[in-house]
């Protein structure tokens with residue numbers, strides 16, 4: 162996606178959005194697939210030496226894990242740029258989440274229905290520990306929704322006022338739609354344009370993705 166010369170626009174507003182969730186739910190994949198700049202990732206190899214602390218279950222196709230953050234950028238309008246910050250997912254890095262969320266306008270919390278219990282701490286964090294609008298998004302690992310979203314909502318004991326959606330983290334258009342839900346939720350929670358400069362639904366660039 163072409164971003165143009167961002168610095169030329171005096172009306173440009175940027176907004177920070179956090180992509181959070183438990184271990185291996187697809188946060189890094191999500192940032193990588195949507196970022197218009199080469200994303201910054203902080204991946205470390207998971208080895209046998211780290212087995213006591215890293216989950217290396219059979220069937221989990223994962224050789225690296227995020228040890229600090231992911232960073233990417235998405236221009237969704239000529240005067241609105243999202244800066245995407247992906248959190249690390251492993252419990253030993255959760256203390257970093259407060260720092261990563263500082264200054265954010267919203268969060269997209271990814272969930273994997275094959276290991277839904279891994280999403281409980283993330284949902285709990287955004288529901289109780291921090292005042293930040295968030296939406297929960299099921300990552301469709303097999304390309305299909307294996308459980309109705311109402312069932313996922315019930316299993317997560319998710320409040321009715323928290324939007325629940327689904328995406329394929331590998332698919333930029335799908336990730337864009339999920340981010341749109343998050344942006345719209347932030348706008349609804351903050352009274353329209355209090356936190357964001359413009360309505361992304363009017364964005365031509367956005368429509369190209371979504």
Ligand SMILES: Nc1nc2c(ncn2[C@@H]2O[C@H](COP(=O)(O)OP(=O)(O)OP(=O)(O)O)[C@@H](O)[C@H]2O)c(=O)[nH]1
Nearest residue numbers: 184185186187188189190222226227250302330331
């Ligand atoms: N089939 C499929 N695989 C995916 C999808 N999203 C992520 N993956 C794979 O799942 C694994 C984990 O993805 P990551 O993006 O590293 O997950 P993460 O949430 O960043 O993981 P941590 O940072 O370690 O918590 C990787 O091997 C990805 O290739 C998806 O939508 N479909």
Ligand SMILES: [Mg+2]
Nearest residue numbers: 188189226227
């Ligand atoms: Mg990661």
